[in-house]
Amino acid sequence: MRQALVILTMVILTTTRLFAQGYVDQQAVYPLLETQIGDIDNVPKVDWEVYIYKDHNKKDGKGQWSELLAYIKDLPGEYTGDRRYVIELTNRVTGDNMKMGQKLLIPKSFPNDWRAYSPYPFQYAAATDMPKLFIIDKSTQTFGAYEYGKLVRWGLVSTGRNDDLTPVGRYNFNWKDDYRLSSEAPEGELWEMYWMFNFDARLGMHVHQYSLPIAYPASHGCVRVSEADAKWNFGWANGWSQSGGRVSRNGTPVMVIGHNPAGRPQQWNISGEGAVSSVDLPSNMESIPLGSYAQREADWASGQ
Known part of the structure; x- marks a missing residue:
């Protein structure tokens, strides 16, 4: 009986963690998805880096979420929309469900075409x-x-x-x-x-x-x-x-x-400091x- 209860508890916890990743904000990501225009031959493929979601500088008073937003805002690229949604859709987790210490894939630049981030x-x-x-x-x-x-x-x-x-x-x-x-x-x-x-x-x-x-x-x-x-x-x-x-x-x-x-x-597996489709x-x-x-x-x- 105890073993059955332990298994049931593990299933419940796993399911809870899985379902706690959030839902796509469909109106917010609409402009990003609509950037897929033109011949794919003209679209650059991004390179990825691994970012640890945590408060990297406790003295700046920003916290892990504000630090992430500031970091990706300063990265190069033509995409001027809300870059947070590139991160959320790539890592399959909304910002309010990211966990301290979680490894996130971050593009090294932000091209203005959602296909650039495609697996x-x-x-x-x-x-x-x-x-x-x-x-x-x-x-x-x-x-x-x-x-x-x-x-x-x-x-x-x-x-x-x-x-x-x-x-x-x-x-x-x-x-x-x-x-x-x-x-x-x-x-x-x-x-x-x-x-x-x-x-x-x-x-x-x-x-x-x-x-x-x-x-x-x-x-x-x-x-x-x-x-x-x-x-x-x-x-x-x-x-x-x-x-x-x-x-x-x-x-x-x-x-x-x-x-x-x-x-x-x-859609991406972390491999070293980058990613594999x-x-x-x-x-x-x-x-x-x-x-x-x-x-x-x-x-x-x-x-x-």
Whole structure:
């Protein structure tokens, strides 16, 4: 009995720490996410350094949070927005949940393009011949969007929780709606989904805007993204074409990879004084199983 209580206590404490990372302030990060403009060839990739979150100078009266803000404000770079959100989204923790002594990854400069901070490769060779590809990585709880193998956008997601997983597989965007109520909501509750794009019609899985935990999968199988990313994908991705009740051409290909993280997702792993990307894209996309009935009527990669 005592052993069972100890295990239960550890589970509760782990879950509490995980859920205490905060939520993405979607309106505050909107301008940052919208900096992803133009050809990726013109975007510099940042270098990272490790910063210890603590009061480095107790005599200045600033405290650890004010010291961090002052430090990143003085770093070089063109991005003049609120740089704290680059730090929060990178480290998957909001400022009010940072812990004394925590190691944070800080860019050595702040380019004016959110893709500069991306864990996704700027070029994905396996997708070179594909007009569009939308990747959902459950391990890092992120997405990456490509056009002919070039990264055009990336961001954070919250996929299906452990008891209601978003299945790994190759899908396609099908149909969309700018507003819909979820049929999964308990009686008396309204779960409102904005800028929704379905990617499996039978399973009812969508990419849509909703409250977005910064550090854990929380949905009932759908994929939550920020308002800025949901609006962008709503206009960027293409749906299917049908003829005689059958799919004649699939929509934009979607690929779900990875597994739910055991703890807080990390798109970067600290390595020495820098960072290594945690995103691991398959060199052969056919190694990912087909995840939708629609590919029996039209080829998965036929989507535009």
